[in-house]
Amino acid sequence: MNNRIFDMVTELMKNGRLPHAILIDSGSAADRDELALYIASSFICESTIPCGICKNCTKIKNGAHPDVIVFDPEQRKEKVFKVDFVREIRADSYIMPNEAKCKVYILKNTDKMNASAQNAFLKTLEEPPSYARFILLCESRAALLETIMSRVTPFNLGAEDRKITNEYTDKADELANKLAAALTEVTELNFMRLASAFEKDKDMLPLTLASLQLIFRDAVAVKTGSNITLSNYSETSNQLALKFSLKTLITLVENTEHFFSCINKNANKNLLITRFCSVLRSTAYGG
Ligand SMILES: [Zn+2]
Incomplete structure (x- = not known):
């Protein structure tokens, strides 16, 4: 894991400044997932820094928290992140959280969104329900529209493969x-x-x-x-x-x-x- 990014994110958590829409790109898929779950836990856990042991944290770790929604087009056997998926996510985001104070969407392979999906998603990013949080994961942000990029805070996990003191x-x-x-x-x-x-x-x-x-x-x-x-x-x-x-x-x-x-x-x-x-x-x- 890229420790610098991890520290930076933890610092934001401590100060309660974690942005509502985040993009994590580059690095390995496992590292992106790990960071996304860490951030999701921070949104949901009662502690400032996710405790890792409470009911919420445990459910998130087990992929069983109803308010942490992971969406991956590959799981639907689709190569493209279609506009239909975006509409589905958008509709779901208007349903209040089940048990937590917010609802976190972890969206994988967002660089597979075509232009119409991105434009549809932009609307959600522009006017999200107050409790909604979005964590976008992808290999490269290069495929994303500038309008999307201007609405998310990006964290690049690839900047540092080697160990840096x-x-x-x-x-x-x-x-x-x-x-x-x-x-x-x-x-x-x-x-x-x-x-x-x-x-x-x-x-x-x-x-x-x-x-x-x-x-x-x-x-x-x-x-x-x-x-x-x-x-x-x-x-x-x-x-x-x-x-x-x-x-x-x-x-x-x-x-x-x-x-x-x-x-x-x-x-x-x-x-x-x-x-x-x-x-x-x-x-x-x-x-
Ligand atoms: Zn916790």
């Missing part, structure tokens, strides 16, 4: 924070100086991008008046929200996500770093 993660977090803060400065000198760290250590890129995504997402949240923040650097997100328009902030999020997904496709890292830095610079400083 906490020290390394901290270093990447710190770099992401400094890079983001540098974008709010008048000139790009500081940003350029900081970005040269990637040349010395290319492996730093995925972790730094993951962290940057959170900082930029938080800035969007601040700008739109939401108090749901994900990164540890709220000061930087606040600064970004003050300096940039919502449109620019969304562009920063999208670019970072785009480059992050490119890393997972094993693109040439040198080229990626150069392009990423130039895109961020032109977005932030213009020109």
Whole structure:
């Protein structure tokens, strides 16, 4: 299991900030399932962090909780996540939970949704019943519409196959924070100086991008008046929200996500770093 993501999710649970719609992609199917059940338990269990032993947690573990609905088109012997399935889920979501305070939908193979299924599902994501929670699982978010992506909080389990020390993660977090803060400065000198760290250590890129995504997402949240923040650097997100328009902030999020997904496709890292830095610079400083 990707410990960094696991820790991040646990941190959100502790603060009661777990988003209502989550996407888990990449990594192994077993890891996606494990994380989805952990999150589902957190929504349902009375403890802040799922206790693992109460009636609710036990039922979830045994796949027997009536308010945790797992849907997988493969179980229906279908290759496509059809619009009919989405309608079925949507109709079910209007039925109140049986015994828990919320109803959790774990939807597998959501990258197998065709366009009409995705558009139908978007309606549910836009106006979900207050007690409904959605956890979307798939191999790659690349197949999902941007409109869907803008409604879910994504967690990528594939960013880290190898073991990474906490020290390394901290270093990447710190770099992401400094890079983001540098974008709010008048000139790009500081940003350029900081970005040269990637040349010395290319492996730093995925972790730094993951962290940057959170900082930029938080800035969007601040700008739109939401108090749901994900990164540890709220000061930087606040600064970004003050300096940039919502449109620019969304562009920063999208670019970072785009480059992050490119890393997972094993693109040439040198080229990626150069392009990423130039895109961020032109977005932030213009020109
Ligand atoms: Zn429990």
